[in-house]
Amino acid sequence: MAAWAVRGWGVRLGLGWVLGWMGACGLPTWEEEPQACEALLPGDLVITEYLNDPTGADTGKEYVELHNPTRETVDLLGVTLFTARDEAAQERVYTFTTGLPVDAGTFVVLGDVREGALPEHVDGTYGEALGALGNSTGLLGLRCGTRLLDTVVLGAPAKSGAARTYDGRLVPDAEGNDDLSRWCDAPESAPGGTRGSPGSANAPCPALADGGVPSGVTTCLPPGAVLPRQVQPPRPGALIITEVMANPRGDDTVGEWLEVRATVPVDLNGLTVGTDTSGTRLESERCLSLAAGESALLARRKEPEVNGGLPEPLATFSVDLRNAGGVVAVRAGGVLIDSALYGPAQEGVATQVSAPLTADAKGNDVPVSWCAATESYGDKGNLGTPGRSNRACTGTDAGATPAGCIDRTTGQPRALRAPSVGSLVLTEFMADPAAVPDALGEWVEVLALREVDLNGVTLANEAGRSLLESPLCLSMKAGSFAVLARGDDASLNGGLPAVLGTFGFGLGNGAGAHVLKLSVQGTVLDSVAFTTAASPGVSSQLDSRVRDATGNDAAGAFCPTPAGATYGVGDRGTPGRENRTCAP
Numbered sequence: 001m002a003a004w005a006v007r008g009w010g011v012r013l014g015l016g017w018v019l020g021w022m023g024a025c026g027l028p029t030w031e032e033e034p035q036a037c038e039a040l041l042p043g044d045l046v047i048t049e050y051l052n053d054p055t056g057a058d059t060g061k062e063y064v065e066l067h068n069p070t071r072e073t074v075d076l077l078g079v080t081l082f083t084a085r086d087e088a089a090q091e092r093v094y095t096f097t098t099g100l101p102v103d104a105g106t107f108v109v110l111g112d113v114r115e116g117a118l119p120e121h122v123d124g125t126y127g128e129a130l131g132a133l134g135n136s137t138g139l140l141g142l143r144c145g146t147r148l149l150d151t152v153v154l155g156a157p158a159k160s161g162a163a164r165t166y167d168g169r170l171v172p173d174a175e176g177n178d179d180l181s182r183w184c185d186a187p188e189s190a191p192g193g194t195r196g197s198p199g200s201a202n203a204p205c206p207a208l209a210d211g212g213v214p215s216g217v218t219t220c221l222p223p224g225a226v227l228p229r230q231v232q233p234p235r236p237g238a239l240i241i242t243e244v245m246a247n248p249r250g251d252d253t254v255g256e257w258l259e260v261r262a263t264v265p266v267d268l269n270g271l272t273v274g275t276d277t278s279g280t281r282l283e284s285e286r287c288l289s290l291a292a293g294e295s296a297l298l299a300r301r302k303e304p305e306v307n308g309g310l311p312e313p314l315a316t317f318s319v320d321l322r323n324a325g326g327v328v329a330v331r332a333g334g335v336l337i338d339s340a341l342y343g344p345a346q347e348g349v350a351t352q353v354s355a356p357l358t359a360d361a362k363g364n365d366v367p368v369s370w371c372a373a374t375e376s377y378g379d380k381g382n383l384g385t386p387g388r389s390n391r392a393c394t395g396t397d398a399g400a401t402p403a404g405c406i407d408r409t410t411g412q413p414r415a416l417r418a419p420s421v422g423s424l425v426l427t428e429f430m431a432d433p434a435a436v437p438d439a440l441g442e443w444v445e446v447l448a449l450r451e452v453d454l455n456g457v458t459l460a461n462e463a464g465r466s467l468l469e470s471p472l473c474l475s476m477k478a479g480s481f482a483v484l485a486r487g488d489d490a491s492l493n494g495g496l497p498a499v500l501g502t503f504g505f506g507l508g509n510g511a512g513a514h515v516l517k518l519s520v521q522g523t524v525l526d527s528v529a530f531t532t533a534a535s536p537g538v539s540s541q542l543d544s545r546v547r548d549a550t551g552n553d554a555a556g557a558f559c560p561t562p563a564g565a566t567y568g569v570g571d572r573g574t575p576g577r578e579n580r581t582c583a584p
Contacts, residue, residue: 035078035144035145036075036077036078037075037076037077037078037079037144037145038078038144038145040074040079040144040147040149041149041578042147042148042149042150042174042577042578043069043149043150043173043174043175043574043577043578044068044069044070044074044149045066045067045068045074045076045079045102045142045149045150045174046066046067046068046069046150046166046172046173046174046177047064047065047066047067047140047141047142047150047151047152047166047174047177048065048066048067048107048165048166048172048177048202049063049064049065049163049164049165049166049186049196049197049198049202050062050063050064050065050133050140050152050154050163050164051063051163051164051196051198052133052134052135052154052156052157052164053135053156053157053160053161053162054160054161055160055161056160058132058133058135059112059114059132060111060112060113060114060115061111061112062111062112062132062133063109063110063111063112063121063122063163063198064081064109064110064111064133064140065107065108065109065110065198065199066102066107066108066109066110066142067106067107067172068102068103068104068105068106068107068108069105069171069172069173069564069566070104070564071104071105071563071564072104073101073102073103073104074101074102074104075099075100075101075102076096076099076100076101076102076108076124077096077097077098077099077100078095078096078144078145079095079096079142079143079144079149080093080094080095080096080142080143080144081093081094081095081096081110081126081130081140081141081142082094082130082139082140082141082142082143083130083131083133083134083138083139083140083141084138084139085134085137085138085139092129092130092131093129093130094126094127094129094130096124100123100124107198107199107200107201108123108124108199109121109122109123109124109198109199110122110123110124110125110126111124111125111126112125112126112127112128112130112132113125113127114127114128121198121199122198123199133154134154135154135156136154136155136156137153137154137156138153138154139151139152139153139154140152140154149174150174150177151178152177152178153178153180155180155183157185157195158185159185161195162185162186162195162196163185163186163195163196163197163198164183164184164185164186165183165184165185165186165196165197165202165203165205166182166183166202167182167183167184167202167204167205168201168202168203168204168205169204169205169569170182170495170568170569171495171566171567171568171569171570173495173497173566173567173568174577175497175498175567175575175576175577176490176495176496176497176567176568178497178498179335179490179497179498180333180335181332181333181335181490182205182490183205184205184206186202186203187203187206218230218231219231220267220269220284220285220286220287220288221285221286221287222286222287222289223286223287229287231267231269231270231287232265232266232267232289233266233267233269233270233271233332234262234264234266234268234271234332234337235337235489235491236335236336236337236338236361236488236489237263237337237338237361237362238262238263238264238266238337238361239260239261239262239263239266239268239271239290239330239337239338240260240261240262240263240338240353240361240363240364241258241259241260241328241330241338241339241340241353241364242259242260242261242295242352242353242364242390243258243259243350243351243352243353243373243384243385243386243390244258244259244321244328244340244342244345244350244351244352245257245258245321245345245350245351245382245384245386246321246322246323246325246326246342246345246351247321247323247345247346247347247348247349248308248347248348248380248382249308249347249348249380249381249382250308250380251306252300252320252321252323253300253320254300254301254306254307254308255300255301255306255307255308255380255382256299256300256320256321257297257298257299257300257307257310257313257386258273258297258298258321258328259295259296259297259298259352259385259386259387260290260295260296260298260330260338261290261293261294261295261296262290262291262292262293262294262295262296263292263293263361264292265289265290265291265292266289266290267287267288267289267290268282268288268289268290268296268314268315269282269283269284269287269288270282270283270332271330271331271332271337272330272331272332273298273315273317273319273328273329273330274317274319274328274329275319275321275322275326275327275328275329276326276327276329276339276406276407276408276410276472277410278319279317279319279329279331280316280317280318280319282298282315282317284315288314288315290314295387296313296314296315297310297311297312297313297314297386297387298313298314298315298316298317299313299316299317299386300316300317300318301316302316304378307378308377308378308379308380308382309377309378309379309380310377310378310386310387311386311387321345322345323344323345324344324345325341325342325343325344325345326341326342326406327339327340327341327342327406327471327472328340328342338361338364339471339472340353340364340365340370340471341367341405341406341471341472342370343367346372348380348381348382348383349372349373349382349383349384350372350373350382350383350384350385350386351370351371351372351373352370352371352372352373352384352385352390352391353369353370353390353393354369354370354371354390354391354392354393355389355390355391355392356392357369365469365470365471366469367471368393369393370393371391371393371394373385373390373391374391375388375391405453405455405470405471405472405473405474406471406472406473407473407475408472408473408475414473416453416455416456416473417451417452417453417473417475418452418453418456418520419448419452419453419454419457419518419520419525420525421523421524421525421526421549422449422525422526422548422549422550423448423449423450423452423525424446424447424448424449424452424457424518424525424526424549425446425447425448425449425526425542425547425548425549425552426444426445426446426516426518426526426527426528426542426549426552427445427446427447427481427541427542427547427552427579428444428445428539428540428541428542428561428573428574428575428579429442429443429444429445429507429516429539429540430442430443430444430507430539430540430571430573430575431507431508431509431534431540432507432509432534432535432536432537432538433494433536433537433571434536434537434570434571435494435495435537435568435569435570435571436492436493436494436569438486438506438507438509439486439506440486440487440492440493440494441485441486441487441493441494441496441571442485442486442506442507443483443484443485443486443493443496443499443539443575444459444483444484444485444503444507444516445481445482445483445484445574445575445576446476446481446482446484446518447479447480447481447547448476448477448478448479448480448481448482449478449479449547449548450478451475451476451477451478452475452476453473453474453475453476454468454474454475454476454482454500454501455468455469455470455473455474456468456469456520456521457518457519457520457525458518458519458520459484459501459503459516459517459518460505460516460517460519461505461507461508461514461515461516461517462508462513462514462515463505463506463508464503464504464505464506465505466502466503466504466505468484468501468503470501474500474501476500481575481576481577481578482500482501482576483496483497483498483499483500483575483576484499484500484501484502484503485499485502485503486502486503486504486506487499487502488502490568493568494567494568494569494571495567495568495569496567496568496575496576497567497575497576498576507534508534509533509534510533510534511531511532511533512531513529513531514529514530514531515527515528515529515530516528525549526549526552527553528552528553528558529553530558535560537570537571537572538560538561538571538572538573539560539561539571539572539573539574539575540558540559540560540561541558541559541560541561541573541574541579541580541582542557542558542579543557543558543559543579543581543582544578544579544580544581544582545581556582557582558582559582559583560572561573561574561579561580562580562583565580
């Protein structure tokens with residue numbers, strides 16, 4: 001039975017929809033025709049490359065590359081390619097009404113070719129249906145009917161003519177490509193050559209290989225030097241927020257500041273400093289460098305005569321810090337380097353991390369590690385230690401845990417959405433990764449059956465337990481999966497997708513009595529027990545047909561992840577994605 005599509009700004013219609021409408025009018029009804037792509041699961045097609053800013057005119061030159069990571073041929077018949085300015089904006093869509101097979105492990109390139117023969121690197125065209133892709137923002141995605149297969153946020157290349165590519169060192173993954181730090185500009189193949197690899201495997205991203213240099217920031221000039229050197233950006237945990245002044249005496253727009261401390265030598269060039277909702281990119285031709293153990297002041301203004309008499313800041317930012325409390329954050333591209341939650345700010349008093357914890361990347365995540373400054377600085381009567389050592393917070397003046405968390409979307413404090421028994425389901429775990437050591441690559445996957453926050457939830461096994469803590473809301477939407485892992489650095493943990501929380505104990509590999517348990521304030525939310533030994537490099541997953549905290553207790557509910565379902569650098573598993581069906 002033929003299907004047809006209205007391309008461009010529109011929706012896909014088929015005979016099943018028309019017959020369903022006839023049934024609503026009292027006429028005989030038939031079952032809706034199944035989608036041609038209905039067998040496709042999220043992650044069966046992955047966006048791996050796109051050219052959104054060609055040199056010169058965009059029309060006719062843009063393209064999108066898709067990869068089939070499965071072990072079977074995938075047909076694009078019925079699949080919809082869409083783009084939008086953001087999640088709330090109207091979409092432009094193109095639905096494949098003829099077959100276009102993509103063999104297992106291969107790539108297909110779709111272009112906006114509007115006339116004439118297809119270029120050699122393009123396998124199919126979506127014509128003018130999508131218009132022009134956003135050059136610096138927007139969404140690009142794939143779905144079958146209402147089922148989302150993959151989506152990515154568009155980014156701007158440092159220079160027109162370069163395609164944006166997913167890191168070639170990683171197995172293409174529909175969750176992993178949500179991490180903007182795993183994308184980079186395609187390298188030049190030759191002087192003046194094409195900047196892209198449409199239809200073939202991507203090159204490794206230098207941005208990840210050298211530690212995550214933000215796009216467009218690669219070199220800086222050291223003091224007294226003639227030649228520039230490579231920027232040394234921090235990884236998560238290498239730069240720590242240690243003091244915040246959100247409400248200075250006088251004008252906040254000139255007197256606000258924050259202090260950061262480096263645990264290893266780093267440069268701040270290209271980092272973004274701000275809140276959950278906005279930030280300022282630190283730009284400088286000279287190296288904004290810190291030695292290991294050195295602190296730096298970041299302020300709204302440099303001039304001491306207007307900023308309250310601060311010592312000289314290393315750099316300035318232009319984002320307002322909320323007096324009512326909120327989050328300050330430092331990011332490298334899409335990677336969160338560090339964040340800190342502070343409560344309602346007392347006028348003229350900075351909030352600081354207790355001195356013994358200023359070298360600990362996890363220390364400033366605990367609210368009781370913070371306290372009010374007591375030493376004065378400058379000429380306005382403000383209290384704080386910008387550029388000096390913090391004091392030790394005592395038990396009498398240490399901060400109290402705030403009643404809630406900071407919402408990642410609004411940036412505002414809100415009450416926790418506490419999980420109840422049965423609202424969280426343990427769905428997968430990797431006890432013995434092969435690509436990386438166990439202490440770096442073990443992980444657990446959790447499914448939320450309603451919208452909840454994981455703040456205050458304890459993950460435990462027979463060997464240990466870890467409390468999930470963060471000033472930000474560790475929020476999960478209903479029907480979503482969260483990955484809890486030993487480490488959140490994708491370059492070290494085997495290429496996991498975004499990690500929502502970390503735990504500090506090991507998962508048992510050998511045969512014997514093992515248990516995984518989620519609890520909150522002593523109440524068990526879900527637990528699973530197992531006795532079999534782990535298969536190296538293979539996760540244990542809950543059958544995709546089981547989605548509740550009772551069903552995952554049944555014998556045979558878990559099985560080794562089937563071959564072909566890989567993630568990151570090659571281990572078998574579906575972290576953050578729908579599981580596969582266990583064989584009978």
